[in-house]
Amino acid sequence: MARIGVVGLGTMGAALALNIADSGFDVAVYNRSEGATNDLMAGAGGLAERLIPAKTLEELVAAIEPPRSILIMVKAGDPVDSVIASLTPLLDKGDLIIDGGNADFNDTRRRTEALTSEGLGYLGVGVSGGEEGARHGPSIMVGGTEETYRGIEDIIEAIAAKFKGAPCAAWLGPDGAGHFVKTVHNGIEYADMQFIAEVYGLLRAEGRPLDKMAKMFAEWNGGPLHSYLIEITAEILAAADKDTGKPVVDVILDQAGQKGTGRWTVIAALKLGQSATAIESAVAARSWSADKAAREAAEAAYPNAKVALSTLLDTDLELALLGARIIGYGQGFALLGAASEAFDWNLDLQKIAEIWRAGCIIRSSLLDEIMMAADEGLPHGQLILSPVIQPHLKEAVPALRRVTAAAVQAGVPVPAFAAALSYFDTFRRGRGTADLIQAQRDFFGRHGFERVDREGTDFHGPWAG
Numbered sequence: 001m002a003r004i005g006v007v008g009l010g011t012m013g014a015a016l017a018l019n020i021a022d023s024g025f026d027v028a029v030y031n032r033s034e035g036a037t038n039d040l041m042a043g044a045g046g047l048a049e050r051l052i053p054a055k056t057l058e059e060l061v062a063a064i065e066p067p068r069s070i071l072i073m074v075k076a077g078d079p080v081d082s083v084i085a086s087l088t089p090l091l092d093k094g095d096l097i098i099d100g101g102n103a104d105f106n107d108t109r110r111r112t113e114a115l116t117s118e119g120l121g122y123l124g125v126g127v128s129g130g131e132e133g134a135r136h137g138p139s140i141m142v143g144g145t146e147e148t149y150r151g152i153e154d155i156i157e158a159i160a161a162k163f164k165g166a167p168c169a170a171w172l173g174p175d176g177a178g179h180f181v182k183t184v185h186n187g188i189e190y191a192d193m194q195f196i197a198e199v200y201g202l203l204r205a206e207g208r209p210l211d212k213m214a215k216m217f218a219e220w221n222g223g224p225l226h227s228y229l230i231e232i233t234a235e236i237l238a239a240a241d242k243d244t245g246k247p248v249v250d251v252i253l254d255q256a257g258q259k260g261t262g263r264w265t266v267i268a269a270l271k272l273g274q275s276a277t278a279i280e281s282a283v284a285a286r287s288w289s290a291d292k293a294a295r296e297a298a299e300a301a302y303p304n305a306k307v308a309l310s311t312l313l314d315t316d317l318e319l320a321l322l323g324a325r326i327i328g329y330g331q332g333f334a335l336l337g338a339a340s341e342a343f344d345w346n347l348d349l350q351k352i353a354e355i356w357r358a359g360c361i362i363r364s365s366l367l368d369e370i371m372m373a374a375d376e377g378l379p380h381g382q383l384i385l386s387p388v389i390q391p392h393l394k395e396a397v398p399a400l401r402r403v404t405a406a407a408v409q410a411g412v413p414v415p416a417f418a419a420a421l422s423y424f425d426t427f428r429r430g431r432g433t434a435d436l437i438q439a440q441r442d443f444f445g446r447h448g449f450e451r452v453d454r455e456g457t458d459f460h461g462p463w464a465g
């Protein structure tokens, strides 16, 4: 009998099923349309003997040893609810459903409550690493009860990526904690991808040939920017299109899709009274990218004034990218801290940095330092205040400022760089400008304000009325 079942054999589900089989566990597999099950079986080679194909959910459930564990890998939203609704009548108390897709953590909280009240277990699990990761070792972020997790820990650890031998998987907290951490992972991913795209945009505006750009990114990958996203950027920029022989980036339409995790990060940040502006800029840039016709019309209406881009030093670009990356992570970690407090999750930020070091899309050498910073504790919940991080940011910010200023002067868009820099500049100002905002609120709405020289919250200005 199978130790676990997988429902949903799309790219990620099929890859995870093979990974589980490859790790020595028998897996029952089911997909609503049988074609995907047949394709998986046909391509499984020697692993087929560990896979038990099921034609119906009943068959799947019957093939798994009780108490059953069933991993569902279907599209976020209604499809998850619909699979749960079909599965639950077939299950016994003590069985477990695991949602391994990118779910909105609010949905995970709701489903956890509903299923646990029926005596079923539920885990909301973030899985990062794309298809390659899912097949050979993703980073895995688990939410639910710790006891439930212990029941499948052996499988999760076996299939996870390893960093120096340690599995990049962990139980992080109750109900929506795992999916929330995965969402923030994706938010950081959005920001990092956008920072890199902005550097690419600047280099393109400067007229730098793609092969030189590719070489530069490859070199950067050997330094403090070492990361999966820098590595693949170097490969992408060097790649030629199979059909035309042109550089592949030149034949790709400049419109980026998004499935929603970046947006969820920003919404969660706002609801928690935080603001992840670098991540938000990255989401905005994707949304704007989608409206190509309007952008073309705007380009015709407001042609660029042809201010030459001042020569950008490669070392400045490298440092600017590092500084922006630190700020992007900083906003993500501040959000994790805020959610942990709001939902009583007791998130271990060091552990999160630890399991992001291999398998996931944002794996980078910076995470080693973030781990150290989290171990020491983040002053005021801010990574940018950590004594481990401060020297890097102090070195990088002047370059981030020079690069952003040059871009602004030349009219080259750098929304995420600018957002990161503004966040930094706003945060390092002990006395900001909200005194005037408070005065304005009091002026038109008698909202009252606090004073610098007296206790109390209900002072009013000398304006009439």
Ligand code: 6PG
Residues within 6 Å of the ligand: 102, 127, 128, 129, 130, 186, 189, 257, 258, 259, 260, 261, 262, 360, 361
């Ligand atoms: C990962 C990725 C993965 C996927 C995103 C893409 O960690 O493996 O983040 O989850 O690539 O769903 O999301 P967008 O379509 O929103 O870019």
